[in-house]
Amino acid sequence: MTTSVQANPALPEGEVRGALRRTKRRLTSRAATIAALVIAVLWTIPTFGLFVTSIRPRDEIIRTGWWEVFIRPDLTLENYEAVLFGKDSLLGPFVNSIAIALPATVFPLVIAALAAYAFAWMRFRGRDLLFVLVFALQIVPIQMALVPLLSLFTRGFAIGGETLYEGLRGAGAFSQVWIAHTIFALPLAIFLLHNFIAEIPSEVIEAARVDGASHGQTFFRIVLPLSLPAIASFAIFQFLWVWNDLLVALIFANGQAAPITRALAELTGEFGRNWQLLPAGAFISILVPLVVFFALQRYFVRGLLAGSSKG
């Protein structure tokens, strides 16, 4: 850089430097763009391949790879038809996924919003310790809780022959999945919403207090409207989590209540049989989260940032 500046004494030094820097930056950014492009393509090809496979005719899927579609473009929706309306239809599990995911998003949201408000704006002894404990629960693997919770649901709880809680046997296929998801979501939900609710300027809350607002009024009139973005981002988060979950579904959602992830996992177990239906099935299960994700990406990212960059 210095040599070229000396070689060209006619030009003012600063201008040359600036020009050089600009070219250099453009060059490096071009290399970076190419690298980024390569990564982006690498990351997209798998999903794209699955999508193409899912719309090829049965025999073609079995015979050749999806890239052959560029040589013999032969597309059909028959796989989707078979997956949705054929034998072992995935339509039921798909509906189950919706029936599980929506309540399992609303329940923890409401309960966590209340608790988050208490942690942020109510003073009581042991508050910080309790909050740290709740946070720590978020990291404890839910595997730790599965077995006892399941037996609590199926067998109830008794001490010395006295039934304290009779369990959920026969209480609707979804109730134990809803409750399990609600419980497992609470630590993250409380933490995320607390981070947001605590950021509300204390002047606002105090002004409401001075005006004689109780905690309930403050919560409904001020905190709830102001934290809608955080609530939206957690809602998306939780919805995607529940929709994509397999672990809780395997343990708590049996038979009739099985969501699409579980149905698919069972279908992969029999890879030999109808495996040409897998791509279409997988794509149906992916579709809902992808739509939610692309439509509400902004909130999703905000939730991620609030949930982790502060933790």
Place this chain on the structure above:
Amino acid sequence: MKDLLTLIGSLPPLAQVPVVIVLFLAVAALAILLIEVAPRPGRKYTVIRAVACVAIPLAVLLLLGSVIWAAAVAAVLGGVFFVLDYRSKKGSGYLFALVGFLAPALVLLAVGLVYPTIQTFIDAFLSSRGRFVGFDNFVWIFSQPQNLVVIRNTIIWVLVVPAISTAAGLAYAVFIDRARGEKVFKALVFMPMAISFVGASIIFRFIYAYRPEGESQYGLLNQIVVWLGLPPVNWLQHAPLNSFLLMVVLIWVQTGFAMVILSAALKGVPTEQLEAAELDGTNAWQRFWNVQVPGIRGSLIVVLTTISIASLKVFDIVRTMGTAYPDTGVIANEMVTLLQKFETGRSSAFAVILFLLVLPIVIYNARQIQKQREIR
């Protein structure tokens, strides 16, 4: 409660959704209303309080189907609770409100996470029939070669996946920083985050698919190998390799997460610092390593810990992809497999080992949070 749930359960799945959500919201609204009016003076409110003292234990009775619980709740509500509340320094109604806001979450956490975690610890020392066996379950785990492979795999997962996804995510975030079409670039790599592990496993099953030499390949990886003139490989049958191929799936998913967090952090590094470094004649690599990386240290740690936890808990990928293949097991998957064989003791012992592996991360993060709250 159970009858109600049974009734709701008899509806078609989609009809259950609005019913339970509306019911739940109604109950929540009622509870908050009660918290609101409970502490107010005046005859009307006294009546409401009296009703609450009867109605809440009744609700508990219906909810849990247990007289003991209902009696306990009635005692708490009717007795000490109101007296304490009026004497509370923070003003009457404070304690009532506090309990109302916190209790649902804390009770659920205690019942659904704290109690089961403790129970799992106890179960780890019992046989599957409930007899105390000391450390037998752990001895069994550490004496079986295939279990040692499982533990080894888990440790490899937690070392490899966070490192590679964070590095790839960071590199990508730097490459696309302020580039044209940054948003599209981000969305493409971030997209796998929305896909379930089951879906991702199916996607990659088709990439790793294998057919004997001479037949037409339908797995992309083997097709590339064939195009290069080499014989196709049955990727998932080769023992150390297959675990790494499964890790690729998690890396594929988690890189987007790392990228989004780190990209946001990079934008927070002051441009003045970068320009100052540039004026000092540093090259791009030096600027990256000495200015940007220290500037995003906090976010890097967050990303690494989050992905570490995700890799420790990984289970869906191994289950949907690798169960038929040799030596791919990880702890989280082994647990569920044992559980489904009704081996609760051994399954719990695995859970405890998993917990011990996560514990350092929990402690570290809890301390960070505590520090933050002290600053506040």
